[in-house]
Amino acid sequence: MADSIPTRRLPLALFSFVIGLAAILGAWGFQIFGGYAPCKLCLEERIPYYLGLPVLLVAILLLAAGKFERLARVLLVLAALAFLVGLGLAIYHAGAEWKFWLGPADCGGGTATTGNAGDLLAQIGKTKVVSCTDAALRVLGLSFAGWNVVVTAVVTAALLRAGLRKG
Numbered sequence: 001m002a003d004s005i006p007t008r009r010l011p012l013a014l015f016s017f018v019i020g021l022a023a024i025l026g027a028w029g030f031q032i033f034g035g036y037a038p039c040k041l042c043l044e045e046r047i048p049y050y051l052g053l054p055v056l057l058v059a060i061l062l063l064a065a066g067k068f069e070r071l072a073r074v075l076l077v078l079a080a081l082a083f084l085v086g087l088g089l090a091i092y093h094a095g096a097e098w099k100f101w102l103g104p105a106d107c108g109g110g111t112a113t114t115g116n117a118g119d120l121l122a123q124i125g126k127t128k129v130v131s132c133t134d135a136a137l138r139v140l141g142l143s144f145a146g147w148n149v150v151v152t153a154v155v156t157a158a159l160l161r162a163g164l165r166k167g
Contacts, residue, residue, distance in 0.1 A: 010063045012162035013076060016155045017056050020083070023151045024049040027144070036144075040107045041093040045148055048086030052079040056159070076163030080156050087152040093145035 024046060030036045038046075059075035062068045096103030142150070 009072070009076065009162040009165060010060065012158045013056060013060045013063060016079070016083075016158045016162070017053065017060060019151060020049055020053050020056070020155050023148070024053070030144070040104065041089065041096075042144065045086055045089045045093060045145070048082040048089070048152070052082035052086070052155075055079045055082065073163050076159050080159035080163060083152050083156040083159065087149065087156055090145055090148035090152050094143065094149050097143050097145055 027038070027042070027046060031038055055075050056079040059072045059079065062072035062075070092101075093103070095101050
């Protein structure tokens with residue numbers, strides 16, 4: 001009976017990993033191949049994926065090996081917490097796009113660092129400003145941030161269920 005406990009967690013962990021990996025690869029794909037430059041919040045929303053997915057992968061490997069089940073559960077919850085932070089960021093970003101609240105005041109471009117005024121003017125001419133409050137694209141009515149709300153909510157719920165499940 002004890003051998004079946006980790007295997008009940010494993011499908012939820014695998015599901016979460018595949019969905020999370022697809023989301024971050026999709027974000028990179030839209031940026032690299034689609035030409036959609038990410039805003040400051042978009043980049044911040046990626047951090048929970050960069051932290052949560054490796055932790056989740058270790059948990060999956062432990063569950064698949066049937067070893068250190070308690071550690072695997074802790075890792076599942078830690079990954080869930082990373083994605084929960086991502087959910088908060090995504091809600092904030094999507095809400096700013098829908099004008100429910102203001103976005104960050106410093107969103108819209110990076111800080112130029114240069115040695116002289118001529119270089120600064122050249123940099124300004126090349127800089128593309130990306131606003132955090134204007135959705136670059138909507139698919140089925142949701143922006144990238146809106147879809148991130150959906151993905152991070154699903155992944156967080158699945159990971160919490162897997163990590164906190166009795167038995």
